Amino acid sequence: MSLAMEIGRIAEEKLGDAAPQLVTVAVDVGDSAGVEPSSLEFCLEAVFATPPFAGAKPHIVRCSGDVLRVAYLEIDDGRPDD
C-alpha cells in the first residue's frame, strides 16, 4: 500500500489541478522488484479511487529486472477528439 501511495504522490505532483482528469496510471514492475503485481494493482485501484483522483485505472507493465517506476499517465483533458 505504501508503494501505491507513493505512486499517487508522484501522479499528483505531475498533474496538479489536473489530477481528477487522470484515467490511467501505467507502472513498470520488474520481476525482481519484490512487488506482487496483482497486490500493487489492487492497492493502486484504492488510491486512485480517492480524491484528488476520480477513479483512474492502473496498468501494470511487467518487465525484467528490479525496476519499479511510473511509466506514464493518461489524462482526459476534456477536449474533443481531433
Added chain:
Amino acid sequence: MAVRTIEVRERVMARNDELAAQVRARLARHGVTAINLVSSPGAGKTTLLERTLGALGEELDIAVITGDVQTQNDADRLAVHTPRLVSAVVTGGACHLDALQVMTAINAIELERTRLLFIENVGNLVCPANWDLGEKEMIVLFAVTEGEDKPLKYPKMFENARRVVMTKTDLLPHVPFDMDRAVANALSVNPALDVLRVSALTGEGLGGWFDFLRDSARPVSTSG
C-alpha cells in the same frame, strides 16, 4: 474524449532515496551509526532496545527514533531507560517509516553527542523493506514464536538485511520452533546474513549483541 499521454518514467522510490542519501550524509558527518530495526509486530524490538539502553545507553551515546502507527507507547517505554532523547514518530496509519520522517526526527537529536542511533521501524515485514531510511544497516528481528518460513514468505526484508537476530530464545522449550530450519531458510534467502540468538528476558546471547553494537559504533571524535 481526448486522452493525452504524459511520459513520466520516474522510479517510485526516487524521492525517498534522495532524502535517505541526505540523512546518511548528515549522520556520517557526525560520526553516527544508524541501525534500522525491523520485524513483525511483537517480535521484541522494544524489549531488546530496553535492555540495550540499560546496558549501553551511556557508553555508546545511544539515541532512538521509534515509529508507530498510532500511540507513542514504545517511545515512552524506552524513555524510562535513558535520559537521552527518544524521538517518537507516529505515522498516522502508514505501515513504515520513510526518510523524510527520519530527517525530521534527527533534527531534534543532538547528533554531535550521539554515536549510535536506533531507528525502531513500524512492526511490518513488507513495506519497511522498500524504504531506505539512511541507515548504515538494517537488522531483522525474528522471534521463535513465529513460523520458520518467515524468510521465505517475506524474502525482500531478509535480502536487504545484513543481520538477523533470533529473539525470545527463552521460549524455545515451549514452542514448536525449529531453529535450524528457520536459520537455514534465512540463509537460503540471503547467504551473507549474520545470525545472532538472544533472549532479552533472560539475557542469553545479549553479550554477542552488545559486542556487535560496540564494534558498530564509531569512536567519539576528539578533534577540535
